[in-house]
Amino acid sequence: MQHVQTIWLTGATSGIGEALVTKFLAEGKRVALTARNDQKLSEIASRHQAGENLMYVAADVRNEDVLADAYDKIKAEWGVPDLVMANAGTHINMTANEISMEACRHLFEINLYGAVNTLLLPLPDMIERGSGHLVGVGSLSSYRGLPWAAAYGATKAGLNNFLQSLRFDVETYGVTVTAVNPGFVETQLTSLNPFPMPMIVSAERAAEYIWKGLSHKKMEVHFPPLFSWACKFMRILPYPIYHQIIRRVTGSANRRG
Numbered sequence: 195m196q197h198v199q200t201i202w203l204t205g206a207t208s209g210i211g212e213a214l215v216t217k218f219l220a221e222g223k224r225v226a227l228t229a230r231n232d233q234k235l236s237e238i239a240s241r242h243q244a245g246e247n248l249m250y251v252a253a254d255v256r257n258e259d260v261l262a263d264a265y266d267k268i269k270a271e272w273g274v275p276d277l278v279m280a281n282a283g284t285h286i287n288m289t290a291n292e293i294s295m296e297a298c299r300h301l302f303e304i305n306l307y308g309a310v311n312t313l314l315l316p317l318p319d320m321i322e323r324g325s326g327h328l329v330g331v332g333s334l335s336s337y338r339g340l341p342w343a344a345a346y347g348a349t350k351a352g353l354n355n356f357l358q359s360l361r362f363d364v365e366t367y368g369v370t371v372t373a374v375n376p377g378f379v380e381t382q383l384t385s386l387n388p389f390p391m392p393m394i395v396s397a398e399r400a401a402e403y404i405w406k407g408l409s410h411k412k413m414e415v416h417f418p419p420l421f422s423w424a425c426k427f428m429r430i431l432p433y434p435i436y437h438q439i440i441r442r443v444t445g446s447a448n449r450r451g
């Protein structure tokens with residue numbers, strides 16, 4: 195990733211984000227970490243002993259003012275980051291009896307508004323500078339509806355569309371936009387999934403895929419390739435066939451919440 199020296203990464207204390215911190219530092223990048231848990235941030239910072247290549251600022255991505263303060267601190271220390279990655283996210287499986295407005299709002303506020311909030315903060319500075327890379331972490335579940343993921347899938351589909359549109363709007367200013375769409379990754383987010391997760395990869399493997407994909411500044415980084423291409427193919431199947439396959443694979447027709 196020659197175009198990047200400094201990175202601001204949200205959701206940096208666990209799973210994919212934590213693995214990315216290790217990868218980015220190993221590749222000689224400067225990384226600013228954000229998540230809510232200050233103690234976890236401090237533990238990760240002392241584990242890496244990365245000196246001036248690592249800084250952290252605790253913030254909740256839902257809180258515009260607090261997140262803006264975090265961005266200002268990073269900018270004051272290192273200048274406008276070269277790459278900003280909105281990775282913070284959460285998931286709650288919801289059956290028909292569990293889905294509620296409160297739970298949906300929670301997911302929308304973190305996964306969609308939180309990501310948009312993160313990416314809009316550096317945008318004016320990147321436009322003024324004439325360079326920058328904005329990255330949002332979506333999911334392969336954004337491609338098409340899945341059981342128990344009505345809210346989660348919608349947040350990730352919304353984020354993907356936001357990123358696709360933004361890429362058009364900012365390209366004339368030298369700024370680029372990428373959507374990262376992972377398949378299943380072994381993290382605390384997937385640890386409670388009550389179904390088999392095909393082709394699941396470790397967070398470290400996910401970080402390798404992301405690193406490689408971001409270097410090419412592509413619109414989309416998706417992985418693992420066999421699974422993500424199968425998901426892309428499923429996108430074009432007629433609904434009755436798609437629904438039948440998904441019901442069979444997930445056993446959703448037999449599960450009532």
Ligand SMILES: NC(=O)c1ccc[n+]([C@@H]2O[C@H](COP(=O)([O-])OP(=O)(O)OC[C@H]3O[C@@H](n4cnc5c(N)ncnc54)[C@H](OP(=O)(O)O)[C@@H]3O)[C@@H](O)[C@H]2O)c1
Pocket residue numbers: 204205206207208209210211228229230231234253254255256281282283284285304308331332333334375376377378379380381382383384
């Ligand atoms: N794991 C998968 O299979 C998978 C697949 C596709 C996409 N994804 C996406 O990948 C991203 C990372 O997921 P993961 O599996 O690595 O999850 P994870 O292990 O649960 O980590 C989530 C991270 O986000 C932070 N976070 C959560 N809510 C936040 C908030 N309101 N403000 C700031 N930080 C917040 C958490 O730290 P604090 O709790 O301290 O804030 C933590 O650092 C998410 O966007 C997820 O949707 C994951």
